[in-house]
Amino acid sequence: MSRYIREGDNPDLTEERRKASFDTEAMAELFWGARNLMRRREIANYVEQHREFDDPQPTAFMTREELIENATRKAVLTMEHAEKAIDITRDEESHYFNALTMGIDGNPFGLHLVMAIPTIMNNADEGQQDEWLPKALNREFIATYAQTEMGHGTNLKKLETTATYDPKTQEFILHSPTITSTKWWPGNLGKSSNYSVVMAQLYSQGKCYGAHPFFVQLRDLRTHKPLPGITVGDIGPKFGINTNDNGFLRFDQVRIPRRSMFMKHAKILPDGTYVPPSHSKLNYSAMVYVRAAVVSLMASHLLACSTIAVRYSCIRRQGEITPGTGEVKVLDYQTQQYRIFPQIARGVAFRLSGNYIIQLYRQTMTDIKNGDISAVPDLHAISCGLKAVTSYQGALGLEQCRMACGGHGYLQASGFPLQYTVAIGACTYEGENMVMLLQTARHLIKMAKAIRSGRPPKPNKVIDYLFKKGPTKCLIDQTYDPNYQSVLEAFEHLSRRVTLEVYDRLVQLQQQGRSYELAWNECAVDLCKATRAHVRTFLAKTFVEEVNKIADISLKSVFQDLLQLYLFYEVTECAAGLLEDGFMSGQQLTYAKKNVYDALAKIRPNAAAIVDSFDISDRELQSVLGRRDGNVYENLLKWAQMSPLNKHDVLPFHHKYLGKMMDEARQKSKL
Numbered sequence: 001m002s003r004y005i006r007e008g009d010n011p012d013l014t015e016e017r018r019k020a021s022f023d024t025e026a027m028a029e030l031f032w033g034a035r036n037l038m039r040r041r042e043i044a045n046y047v048e049q050h051r052e053f054d055d056p057q058p059t060a061f062m063t064r065e066e067l068i069e070n071a072t073r074k075a076v077l078t079m080e081h082a083e084k085a086i087d088i089t090r091d092e093e094s095h096y097f098n099a100l101t102m103g104i105d106g107n108p109f110g111l112h113l114v115m116a117i118p119t120i121m122n123n124a125d126e127g128q129q130d131e132w133l134p135k136a137l138n139r140e141f142i143a144t145y146a147q148t149e150m151g152h153g154t155n156l157k158k159l160e161t162t163a164t165y166d167p168k169t170q171e172f173i174l175h176s177p178t179i180t181s182t183k184w185w186p187g188n189l190g191k192s193s194n195y196s197v198v199m200a201q202l203y204s205q206g207k208c209y210g211a212h213p214f215f216v217q218l219r220d221l222r223t224h225k226p227l228p229g230i231t232v233g234d235i236g237p238k239f240g241i242n243t244n245d246n247g248f249l250r251f252d253q254v255r256i257p258r259r260s261m262f263m264k265h266a267k268i269l270p271d272g273t274y275v276p277p278s279h280s281k282l283n284y285s286a287m288v289y290v291r292a293a294v295v296s297l298m299a300s301h302l303l304a305c306s307t308i309a310v311r312y313s314c315i316r317r318q319g320e321i322t323p324g325t326g327e328v329k330v331l332d333y334q335t336q337q338y339r340i341f342p343q344i345a346r347g348v349a350f351r352l353s354g355n356y357i358i359q360l361y362r363q364t365m366t367d368i369k370n371g372d373i374s375a376v377p378d379l380h381a382i383s384c385g386l387k388a389v390t391s392y393q394g395a396l397g398l399e400q401c402r403m404a405c406g407g408h409g410y411l412q413a414s415g416f417p418l419q420y421t422v423a424i425g426a427c428t429y430e431g432e433n434m435v436m437l438l439q440t441a442r443h444l445i446k447m448a449k450a451i452r453s454g455r456p457p458k459p460n461k462v463i464d465y466l467f468k469k470g471p472t473k474c475l476i477d478q479t480y481d482p483n484y485q486s487v488l489e490a491f492e493h494l495s496r497r498v499t500l501e502v503y504d505r506l507v508q509l510q511q512q513g514r515s516y517e518l519a520w521n522e523c524a525v526d527l528c529k530a531t532r533a534h535v536r537t538f539l540a541k542t543f544v545e546e547v548n549k550i551a552d553i554s555l556k557s558v559f560q561d562l563l564q565l566y567l568f569y570e571v572t573e574c575a576a577g578l579l580e581d582g583f584m585s586g587q588q589l590t591y592a593k594k595n596v597y598d599a600l601a602k603i604r605p606n607a608a609a610i611v612d613s614f615d616i617s618d619r620e621l622q623s624v625l626g627r628r629d630g631n632v633y634e635n636l637l638k639w640a641q642m643s644p645l646n647k648h649d650v651l652p653f654h655h656k657y658l659g660k661m662m663d664e665a666r667q668k669s670k671l
């Protein structure tokens with residue numbers, strides 16, 4: 001018996017695990033890194049030994065108030081146990097511990113950890129950091145990030161909350177002048193937080209300097225009641241993430257000290273003089289962080305959902321492929337593989353690019369601290385595009401996994417509704433996806449202008465290919481190409497072509513008399529296509545580079561199968577663009593499709609072991625269908641029996657309505 005194969009497991013799943021061509025534990029080590037994997041195991045054991053982290057009942061059966069109370073209880077426990085369970089200086093340990101103890105549907109510290117603390121670290125000056133950071137880390141207060149208003153989320157220039165400086169008292173006056181200026185959406189704002197980063201239009205000496213961040217106390221530290229002039233509450237139930245008390249907030253002429261303004265980049269001097277920042281968007285760094293983090297987050301969702309779908313498809317038998325030979329595991333159907341395996345491949349691709357972008361974020365923040373802001377536009381451009389593409393493809397992928405599990409996939413017990421409703425939030429939060437695609441497109445259009453004017457910018461790994469002259473015809477079926485150079489060149493070609501074409505059209509529309517902005521809007525759909533093509537190229541290149549680094553032959557071969565699937569699946573997804581200008585032929589598309597089907601067949605026998613190697617525990621999956629032991633049916637029945645509706649054989653109001661109605665109908669028919 002091993003970690004992966006145990007007595008009492010579903011025999012169909014055991015059979016799958018036995019036929020893997022590689023060592024699952026070695027694959028898990030490669031995937032996570034040996035040290036991280038060891039720490040994951042230790043942390044998971046720690047949590048399993050502390051039953052107080054268990055939910056009293058499945059969260060699907062809880063009311064919203066019960067959900068929030070349960071999450072709050074576990075959040076406090078998590079903080080109490082953190083120093084014993086993990087090395088709190090290591091982000092990956094904190095994220096894993098938090099995911100195990102608190103799940104993914106939100107917790108009172110979510111925004112405190114993800115946005116408020118990063119804002120303090122990157123936007124507070126030294127004195128402010130000395131005052132706020134130790135208290136924030138020590139949980140002496142809980143803060144959130146209040147930027148979006150009822151009337152404006154995307155267009156930050158039009159935020160209405162004002163912070164007017166009064167030099168006489170050296171205070172800012174915070175005010176919400178209209179209904180639409182009400183802060184609306186911030187996570188944990190409704191009930192949990194007592195402080196917030198608040199974005200407000202800064203006014204001094206009669207002039208508006210645009211949106212700036214302030215650190216504001218919202219509630220009394222002892223009574224937790226809102227402070228005078230502050231109205232705050234929960235915005236109500238949402239599509240998902242209902243464990244989070246996303247909130248609203250209004251200010252009625254609330255005075256806060258001058259030093260409440262974050263002053264690392266821009267400043268207000270005591271007399272009201274404004275000192276501008278070195279780059280106007282440095283105050284947006286917390287948003288950039290979450291956009292970068294979303295890439296790995298979407299990887300986690302996809303890998304979790306494909307784990308559920310693969311395991312369930314191994315134990316679910318339905319129908320025969322060859323008549324008379326017995327019902328097959330539904331994973332044997334090619335259509336099932338085509339639905340699920342590309343999600344595994346995309347999950348792996350997102351994980352690899354997610355690691356890259358977080359490192360780029362960290363490096364850029366260090367550079368900014370040292371006075372070098374040169375990487376800020378590049379980081380912004382690629383993080384916006386990656387966030388938009390991965391959250392959208394992730395959402396589609398999760399839905400494929402759900403549908404691949406038939407009727408049971410529609411149950412809350414499957415775990416899909418939780419994963420899906422949490423994941424799709426990322427298509428909207430931290431910048432609506434279309435808006436983010438268009439931000440990346442701004443960068444691409446600058447590159448196109450440089451190409452057309454023959455003046456390439458300084459070398460940059462992410463966009464250099466735009467300046468290269470690639471092959472004029474697709475070569476994907478021409479040569480033995482273990483590094484998939486010709487597929488990458490096809491993606492580069494498409495990206496270069498759509499970027500230059502949309503640039504030329506922008507120029508042409510302006511020559512016809514349109515303003516730049518109107519021309520931009522007329523080209524917006526194609527601008528988004530340019531970004532998608534650029535992000536596809538980036539994801540694919542990162543995947544190829546990372547697979548090339550793997551030394552172990554048997555593990556590398558599994559990654560190569562996933563890479564083959566990923567690349568040729570993407571070729572089929574963007575085939576219209578590759579065929580449009582005659583770069584790729586119909587025959588080459590057929591070749592790409594064949595490669596997809598070949599890859600599905602190669603992945604099939606390894607699928608269960610591949611998802612095992614992602615090391616996602618039952619506690620994280622929260623899925624009866626995706627249980628490690630594969631014992632789905634008996635546990636579905638147990639799960640249903642926990643439904644609060646089943647506390648009574650006869651519902652208390654039955655006789656009041658249905659019973660009475662049927663009694664009366666029977667009486668009438670006797671008459």
Ligand SMILES: CC/C=C\C/C=C\C/C=C\C/C=C/C(=O)SCCNC(=O)CCNC(=O)[C@H](O)C(C)(C)COP(=O)(O)OP(=O)(O)OC[C@H]1O[C@@H](n2cnc3c(N)ncnc32)[C@H](O)[C@@H]1OP(=O)(O)O
Nearest residue numbers: 114147153154155156281284293297376380429430431442
């Ligand atoms: C571990 C954690 C994992 C996951 C998270 C889990 C849970 C968290 C869940 C939810 C939290 C959600 C939080 C939020 O949603 S907070 C609110 C987020 N709001 C937004 O994202 C608003 C979107 N809008 C914007 O960002 C900007 O307004 C927009 C980019 C659309 C335009 O900006 P603005 O109007 O201010 O500027 P412009 O004048 O148009 O542009 C000038 C120039 O500046 C460039 N720019 C814009 N933003 C940035 C930036 N952040 N960094 C660098 N550069 C930036 C822009 O591209 C222009 O450049 P150029 O083309 O050179 O002129």
Ligand SMILES: Cc1cc2nc3c(=O)[nH]c(=O)nc-3n(C[C@H](O)[C@H](O)[C@H](O)COP(=O)(O)OP(=O)(O)OC[C@H]3O[C@@H](n4cnc5c(N)ncnc54)[C@H](O)[C@@H]3O)c2cc1C
Nearest residue numbers: 145146147148152153154185186187425429430431432434
């Ligand atoms: C789950 C969740 C959590 C959130 N958490 C927080 C939080 O903690 N703190 C916080 O401050 N905010 C938070 N938000 C708010 C979130 O950041 C905004 O909702 C988001 O930025 C989108 O802005 P919006 O709602 O104004 O959308 P809108 O801008 O109104 O979007 C509506 C439509 O208009 C389109 N559109 C808008 N502008 C343009 C444009 N320039 N070009 C093309 N199309 C455009 C969009 O693409 C979209 O299709 C959260 C939101 C959600 C859903």
